[in-house]
Every structure is written in C-alpha cells, then in structure tokens.
Amino acid sequence: MALPELIYALEFVGILAFAISGMLEAQNRDMDPVGVFAIACITAFGGGTLRDVILDHQPVYWISHQEFPIIILLLTLGFSYIPKLRAIPARFMVLPDAIGLGIFTVLGTQLALKMGVPVFSACLLGVITGTFGGLARDIICNEVPFIFRKEHLYASCALAGALTFWMLTFWFTTDAVPILGGMSVTVLMRLLSVYFDLRLQRH
Incomplete structure (x- = not known):
C-alpha cells in the first residue's frame, strides 16, 4: 500500500x-x-482542526473530506435508534479512544514535520492532535478530561508515540513503518496503563 493510501486508511480508522x-x-x-x-x-x-488552524493548513481536513461527517451522521442514527448499539457499556470507550489517540498523534506529528516545524514542537502538535478532541468531548460532557486525570497515563503515551515516530524516520526511507510504529507504541502504552493501573503520580 502506498503511503497516501495508508495515511487515508489510518485517518478513516482514527476518525x-x-x-x-x-x-x-x-x-x-x-x-x-x-x-x-x-x-x-x-x-x-477537534484535534485535527486545531492542528490545521495552528499550522495554517487549509482547507481544514473535515471540510475537504465531507465523506467523514456523512459517515458519522449515519453511525449516529445507528447508535440512536438501534437498541443493541445503545446498550454498549461506556467502559468500552477505552479501546476506540486509545486507537484514535495513537493514529492522530502520529499523523499530526508527521504533518507538522513535513511542514518544517521543529522536532519537539511537531511532537507537541501531534499530542494536541491526538488529545484535543477527547479533551473537548470530556469538558462538554462535564467530565475531567483523560489528559488531566491522575488515574492512568494519557498524554505521555501520545508523546512517546510521537517521539518513536520521529526516531524511526532515521532508519526508514518512507514514513509507513515509523507511522505504524509510533501508533503502536501509543496504543499499547495507553491500554497497558489502564490494565496495570500505571500512573505518573501515585498519590
């Protein structure tokens, strides 16, 4: 699979x-x-929109890819009117959230580096891309955002994935393997932090 097709596929899964x-x-x-x-x-x-605004990357992603809002609208109808989907326990949010975090963190970092942003700033933009949508979701839903909670690792998983992506670019001539590597590090760290109750601060 060519790199543009891989990125589009990952964006589709992440969204x-x-x-x-x-x-x-x-x-x-x-x-x-x-x-x-x-x-x-x-x-x-949310995260991709903020990234695009900061980088002045136009048009904003979801505006130029209207198929994604349409797909989300169709999914919304399913979630709202199919009883079995409405019965999915909220705890299952951890897995899709971890997948989205991994994908968007790395793709945000990759785009920032491609646009000439310095390495650490690019990694931070990747973290913003991966976390801001969930942060906005939690604030609107009157929850303390994952990124600010002591209970499990979150933003640190994203930063580790972003840095992994950057380091792997030194060993591979295309971004395909670094993207998958950085994404995997983020997702695995996030899931392991939940499973083993890993935290930056214990008390």
Whole structure:
C-alpha cells in the first residue's frame, strides 16, 4: 500500500474510533441524536482542526473530506435508534479512544514535520492532535478530561508515540513503518496503563 493510501486508511480508522468514543460518552449522558452527532464530530475532528488552524493548513481536513461527517451522521442514527448499539457499556470507550489517540498523534506529528516545524514542537502538535478532541468531548460532557486525570497515563503515551515516530524516520526511507510504529507504541502504552493501573503520580 502506498503511503497516501495508508495515511487515508489510518485517518478513516482514527476518525471512526474517536467518533465511536464520542458516541459512547454522549449515550452515557443520555443525549439526543443531535447531541450524539455533535459530540462524535467534536471528538473526531477537534484535534485535527486545531492542528490545521495552528499550522495554517487549509482547507481544514473535515471540510475537504465531507465523506467523514456523512459517515458519522449515519453511525449516529445507528447508535440512536438501534437498541443493541445503545446498550454498549461506556467502559468500552477505552479501546476506540486509545486507537484514535495513537493514529492522530502520529499523523499530526508527521504533518507538522513535513511542514518544517521543529522536532519537539511537531511532537507537541501531534499530542494536541491526538488529545484535543477527547479533551473537548470530556469538558462538554462535564467530565475531567483523560489528559488531566491522575488515574492512568494519557498524554505521555501520545508523546512517546510521537517521539518513536520521529526516531524511526532515521532508519526508514518512507514514513509507513515509523507511522505504524509510533501508533503502536501509543496504543499499547495507553491500554497497558489502564490494565496495570500505571500512573505518573501515585498519590
């Protein structure tokens, strides 16, 4: 698979993953379909939109790829009106959220580096890309955002993935392996932190 096709495929998976995590949280808050759609879009597109604004990267991603808001709208209808989907426990939000975090962190870092942003700033933009949608989702849903909670690792997982991507670019001539490597580090760190109760601060 060529790099542009790989990036598009990962963007597709990441958007769906974050949208589903947003829908699960909105359902947990007993929102109507309009609320579910809004929270799903904010979660899926929030980080990328902020990144594009900071980098002056136009047009903003979801504007030039209208298929993604349309897909989220169709998913919203399913979540809102199919009882079995509405019964999905909110705890399952951890997996899609981790997948979205990994994908968008690395793709945000890759775009920033491609646009000539210095390494550490590019990694921070990757972290912003991966975390801001979830942060906005949690604030709107009156939750303390994952990124600010002591209970498990979150932003540090994203930063580790971003740095892994950057380091792997020295060993590979294309970004395909570094993207998959950085994404895997982020997702695995996030899931392991939840499973083993890993924290930056214990008390």
